[in-house]
Amino acid sequence: MRARFLWLGLGLLLASALFLTLGARGDWGFVLMLRGTRLLALLVVGAAMAVATVLFQTLSGNRILTPSVMGFDALFVLLQTMLAVTLGGFGLASLPAQIRFGLELALLLAAALALFGTLLGQSRPDLHRMILTGLIFGVLFRSLAGFLQRLIDPNDFAIVQSAAFARFNAIPADLLALSTVLTLAALGAAWSLRHRLDVMALGRDHAVSLGVDHRRTLLLALVVVAVLVSVSTALVGPVTFFGLLVAALAQLVLRDHRHAVLLPGAALVAGIVLVAGQTLVERVFHLSITLAVAVEFAGGLLFLALVLRSPAR
Amino acid sequence: MIEIRQVSHRIGGTPILSDIDVTIPKGGITALIGPNGAGKSTLLGLVARLERLQAGRIAVDGLDVARTPTDRLARTLAILRQDGTVAARLTVRDLVGFGRYPHHKGWPGPADRDAVEEALEAFDLAPLGTRFVDTLSGGQRQRAMVAMTYAQGTDYILLDEPLNNLDLAHARALMQRLRGMADRHGRTIVVVLHEVNYAAHYADRIIGLRDGRIAAQGPAPEVLTEPTLSSLFGSPVRLGRVGEHTVVLHHA
Ligand SMILES: Nc1ncnc2c1ncn2[C@@H]1O[C@H](COP(=O)(O)OP(=O)(O)OP(=O)(O)O)[C@@H](O)[C@H]1O
Ligand SMILES: [Mg+2]
Numbered sequence: 001m002r003a004r005f006l007w008l009g010l011g012l013l014l015a016s017a018l019f020l021t022l023g024a025r026g027d028w029g030f031v032l033m034l035r036g037t038r039l040l041a042l043l044v045v046g047a048a049m050a051v052a053t054v055l056f057q058t059l060s061g062n063r064i065l066t067p068s069v070m071g072f073d074a075l076f077v078l079l080q081t082m083l084a085v086t087l088g089g090f091g092l093a094s095l096p097a098q099i100r101f102g103l104e105l106a107l108l109l110a111a112a113l114a115l116f117g118t119l120l121g122q123s124r125p126d127l128h129r130m131i132l133t134g135l136i137f138g139v140l141f142r143s144l145a146g147f148l149q150r151l152i153d154p155n156d157f158a159i160v161q162s163a164a165f166a167r168f169n170a171i172p173a174d175l176l177a178l179s180t181v182l183t184l185a186a187l188g189a190a191w192s193l194r195h196r197l198d199v200m201a202l203g204r205d206h207a208v209s210l211g212v213d214h215r216r217t218l219l220l221a222l223v224v225v226a227v228l229v230s231v232s233t234a235l236v237g238p239v240t241f242f243g244l245l246v247a248a249l250a251q252l253v254l255r256d257h258r259h260a261v262l263l264p265g266a267a268l269v270a271g272i273v274l275v276a277g278q279t280l281v282e283r284v285f286h287l288s289i290t291l292a293v294a295v296e297f298a299g300g301l302l303f304l305a306l307v308l309r310s311p312a313r
Numbered sequence: 314m315i316e317i318r319q320v321s322h323r324i325g326g327t328p329i330l331s332d333i334d335v336t337i338p339k340g341g342i343t344a345l346i347g348p349n350g351a352g353k354s355t356l357l358g359l360v361a362r363l364e365r366l367q368a369g370r371i372a373v374d375g376l377d378v379a380r381t382p383t384d385r386l387a388r389t390l391a392i393l394r395q396d397g398t399v400a401a402r403l404t405v406r407d408l409v410g411f412g413r414y415p416h417h418k419g420w421p422g423p424a425d426r427d428a429v430e431e432a433l434e435a436f437d438l439a440p441l442g443t444r445f446v447d448t449l450s451g452g453q454r455q456r457a458m459v460a461m462t463y464a465q466g467t468d469y470i471l472l473d474e475p476l477n478n479l480d481l482a483h484a485r486a487l488m489q490r491l492r493g494m495a496d497r498h499g500r501t502i503v504v505v506l507h508e509v510n511y512a513a514h515y516a517d518r519i520i521g522l523r524d525g526r527i528a529a530q531g532p533a534p535e536v537l538t539e540p541t542l543s544s545l546f547g548s549p550v551r552l553g554r555v556g557e558h559t560v561v562l563h564h565a
C-alpha cells in the first residue's frame with residue numbers, strides 16, 4: 001500500500017516537473033510563476049473532482065453514479081446562469097468574480113441538499129430510479145441553462161458562456177486563491193469523515209446499526225461534495241466523466257475500501273491524469289486536441305463499460 | 314430487558330403492526346415466530362431503530378431507542394437483518410471487522426483484532442478470511458454476516474432468520490453458540506425462526522406474531538402446542554417426541 005502511494009506520488013512529481021519545465025524558454029522566474037499557478041489550478045480541480053466523486057459513490061452505494069452523472073455540475077451552471085440573469089437585471093453584472101462565486105456556491109449548497117439529500121436519504125435507495133432521476137435532472141438543468149443563456153444580455157452571456165464548457169487551458173486566475181482555500185477546507189472535512197464513510201459504504205442499515213448517524217453524515221458529506229463541485233465547475237466547467245475515470249483508476253491501483261486510502265489515492269490519480277494530460281496536449285499535440293475532450297472520451301468509454309458490466313447494484 | 318409499548322406501524326396507510334406490547338426479559342433466547350408477512354422483520358427493525366417509530370415506545374436496557382444517540386445504542390444492541398447485503402466489496406475479515414466499529418470508531422486496537430479473529434473462528438470462517446464476500450456461497454455469506462453481528466459484542470442481539478442458507482451442522486452450531494452466549498454471558502437474544510423445532514429446543518420464550526399482532530407469547534412449552542401453532546400458521550401442526558425432545562411435525 002505504502003509502495004503504491006509512493007509510486008503515485010512520484011508519478012505526480014514527475015508530471016508536475018515536466019509540466020513546469022518542458023519547452024520553457026526565456027525568463028525562468030516568469031515561466032515558473034505562470035506555469036506554477038496553472039499547475040496549482042490543475043491540482044485543485046483534480047483533487048476536488050476526485051474526492052467529490054469518491055464521496056458521492058460512497059453515499060449512493062455504487063460505482064456508476066458520480067456528481068456529474070447526477071447533474072450536480074449542470075445544476076451549478078444553471079444556477080450560475082440564473083444568477084447572471086438576475087444580477088444583470090439589477091445592473092450588477094460587474095460584481096467581483098469572488099462574490100459572484102460565493103453566491104453561486106450558496107445556491108448550489110441549498111439546491112443540492114434539498115435535491116440529493118432527499119434522494120439519498122431513503123433507507124433503501126433504488127439505483128435505477130436514481131440514475132434515471134439523475135439523467136433527467138442533468139438534461140433538464142443543461143437545457144434550462146442553455147435556454148436562459150439564449151435569452152440574456154450578450155454581456156452577461158460572455159461571463160456565463162466561459163463557464164458552460166469544459167476547458168483546462170484557461171483557468172480563471174481570479175478565483176484560484178478562494179478555490180484553493182475552499183478545496184483545502186472541504187478536503188479536510190472529507191478526511192475527518194473518512195472512518196464514518198467506510199461504514200456508510202456498507203449501506204444505510206449497517207451504518208445505523210454500527211452507530212453512525214446516517215443522516216448527519218450524509219448531509220455533511222453532501223455539503224463537502226457541493227463545495228468541491230462548485231469549485232471545479234467554476235474553474236474548468238462541467239466535466240462529466242473525469243471523476244468516474246479517476247475514481248475507478250484509484251480503485252484499480254489501490255484495491256482498498258478504506259477512505260483513508262481512497263480519498264488521497266483518487267486525488268493523486270486525478271492530479272497525474274490532469275497534469276500529464278495537459279503537458280501532453282500542450283507540448284506534444286500543441287493544443288491540436290483538448291484535454292477535456294480526451295478525458296471525456298476515455299471516461300465515457302469507462303462509464304459504458306461499467307454500466308454494461310455491472311449487476312446494477 | 315426490551316420493552317415494547319403500544320407500538321403500531323403503518324406503511325403507506327396499510328397497518329403492518331398493531332398495538333404491540335411485550336416485554337422481553339434480560340438474558341435468554343426469545344424466538345419470534347409467525348407466518349410470512351406477519352411483521353417480524355418490521356418489529357425487529359423498529360427495535361433496532363432502523364425504521365422510524367411511528368407510535369409507541371421502545372426501550373432496550375432502559376435506553377429509549379428514539380432518543381438515545383445511535384452510537385450509544387450500537388454498543389448495546391446489534392442486529393442481523395434478513396436481507397443482509399453489503400453495498401461495498403469487502404473481504405470477510407474486513408466485513409467482520411466492521412462489527413467492532415462502535416467500539417473503536419476507526420482506530421482498531423489489539424482487543425478489536427482479537428475479537429474479529431475469535432468471531433471468524435466461531436463461525437468457521439478462518440479459512441475464508443481473505444475472500445471477498447461477494448464470492449462466497451449463500452451459507453458462507455450468511456455466516457459472515459452473523460459473525461459481524463457477533464463481533465459487535467453487545468448484550469442485546471437481534472437475529473432475523475440467521476439460519477437462512479445454513480446446512481444442518483452450521484445451523485446447530487449457531488444455535489448452540491447462541492445458547493452458550495445466553496447461559497454463560499447473560500446475553501439477551503431475539504431470533505426470528507421459521508423452523509419451529511429450533512425454537513422448541515433452544516428458545517426460553519416464544520412470541521408468535523400474526524397479521525401484525527401478538528398471537529401468542531410465553532415460555533416455550535406453553536406456546537408450542539398443537540392448537541396454538543396450527544392456528545398461528547394456519548396450517549395443521551402435530552407434536553411428537555423423539556427421546557426427551559419435542560418434535561414439531563409440520564411438513565407432512
Ligand atoms: N416497504 C414496504 N412497503 C409496503 N409493504 C411493506 C414494506 N415492508 C414490509 N411491508 C409489508 O409489511 C408486512 C410485514 O413485513 P415483514 O417483513 O415485517 O414480515 P415478516 O414477518 O418478517 O415476514 P417473513 O417471514 O416473510 O420475513 C408484509 O405484509 C410486507 O408486505
Ligand atoms: Mg422477515
